[in-house]
Amino acid sequence: EAGVAQSPRYKIIEKRQSVAFWCNPISGHATLYWYQQILGQGPKLLIQFQNNGVVDDSQLPKDRFSAERLKGVDSTLKIQPAKLEDSAVYLCASSLDLSSTRQETQYFGPGTRLLVL
Amino acid sequence: QKEVEQDPGPLSVPEGAIVSLNCTYSNSAFQYFMWYRQYSRKGPELLMYTYSSGNKEDGRFTAQVDKSSKYISLFIRDSQPSDSATYLCAMSLTGFQKLVFGTGTRLLVSP
Numbered sequence: 247e248a249g250v251a252q253s254p255r256y257k258i259i260e261k262r263q264s265v266a267f268w269c270n271p272i273s274g275h276a277t278l279y280w281y282q283q284i285l286g287q288g289p290k291l292l293i294q295f296q297n298n299g300v301v302d303d304s305q306l307p308k309d310r311f312s313a314e315r316l317k318g319v320d321s322t323l324k325i326q327p328a329k330l331e332d333s334a335v336y337l338c339a340s341s342l343d344l345s346s347t348r349q350e351t352q353y354f355g356p357g358t359r360l361l362v363l
Numbered sequence: 364q365k366e367v368e369q370d371p372g373p374l375s376v377p378e379g380a381i382v383s384l385n386c387t388y389s390n391s392a393f394q395y396f397m398w399y400r401q402y403s404r405k406g407p408e409l410l411m412y413t414y415s416s417g418n419k420e421d422g423r424f425t426a427q428v429d430k431s432s433k434y435i436s437l438f439i440r441d442s443q444p445s446d447s448a449t450y451l452c453a454m455s456l457t458g459f460q461k462l463v464f465g466t467g468t469r470l471l472v473s474p
Contacts, residue, residue: 250406286466288451291461291462302461337406350458351409352459352462354406354408356404356406357404
């Protein structure tokens with residue numbers, strides 16, 4: 247079974263520029279998550295999708311961050327404009343189905359490392 | 364005060380040692396407790412999870428939860444160099460949703 251795919255793996259931009267990250271979840275996984283992991287910290291949830299609908303975006307800085315999952319499969323996360331403090335690893339994760347009564351494990355991708363100069 | 368506290372390490376041990384990794388937390392409503400392993404340049408992978416208090420064992424790994432003390436532990440027996448990674452604790456009110464992660468402890472196991 248193929249894992250969660252993310253691209254690009256690394257990105258360097260200057261502050262005030264825009265950047266986009268792409269995630270392809272495990273086939274059949276309805277739930278998709280984006281996390282931000284700043285160096286030396288644990289992952290922090292930014293947004294959670296169930297199919298193509300947003301379940302939780304309470305910690306997403308909506309003035310500069312946006313995310314979409316138009317067809318309920320792939321997702322993109324965008325930052326515009328970027329700030330120095332956005333330097334982090336952006337992790338995508340997926341799980342089978344939020345509505346399932348079982349406890350569905352999240353599977354993480356390798357992440358995209360962003361450096362804002 | 365952070366919701367979940369974890370010593371960042373690094374923790375250096377020789378091969379074969381017993382390793383103890385710990386987290387404390389402040390929210391007494393947490394019911395689900397997880398341990399993730401994260402290798403360098405990789406995403407976290409779930410090692411174990413426990414519901415409520417008690418112990419759980421899986422091979423060389425044992426997870427313990429003491430809700431009265433708001434303290435969780437992961438023990439690794441017969442540690443191997445391949446165990447060298449960052450270990451993240453995570454917890455939640457409702458299963459694998461809305462996970463709150465610790466900062467991670469970096470473990471180095473030397474041959």
